[in-house]
Amino acid sequence: MNNEKNIIDNLSDxxxxxLKVESGSLGLKGVAGVGMATNNNDGSRFVAVFDDQQxxxxxxxxxxDVFQMGHDLVRNGVTRKHL
Incomplete structure (x- = not known):
């Protein structure tokens, strides 16, 4: 999880x-929820995708910054803007 290329560092990312999780484009099976958490070992923050068995x-x-500002996105989902 510490691969720096995979760090989400802005709200757009x-x-x-x-959106990729919601659309299924990541190929995950049985997605039931998404949450934000803190790693107990090193205090790093992460966003996690869970199945129905958690x-x-x-x-x-x-x-x-993303952890502090992104709670509503994770909690309520992404609202697409109409063009």
């Missing part, structure tokens, strides 16, 4: 990640 399917490291 978080939104893009959530088993971790995928996690991506996020910056502290």
């Amino acid at each position: 978080l939104e893009s990640f959530l 088993k971790l399917l995928l996690a991506r490291t996020i910056t502290e």
Whole structure:
């Protein structure tokens, strides 16, 4: 989870990640929820995708700013803007 290329460091990338999870384009099976959490070992923040048994399917490291500012995106989902 500490691969720096995979760190989500802005809200736009978080939104893009959530849209990929919602659309199924990441190929994950049985997605039931998404949440943000803190790693107990090192205090790093991450966004996690869970199945209905609360088993971790995928996690991506996020910056502290994204953790603080992205709660509504994760909690309420992405609202697409009409053009």
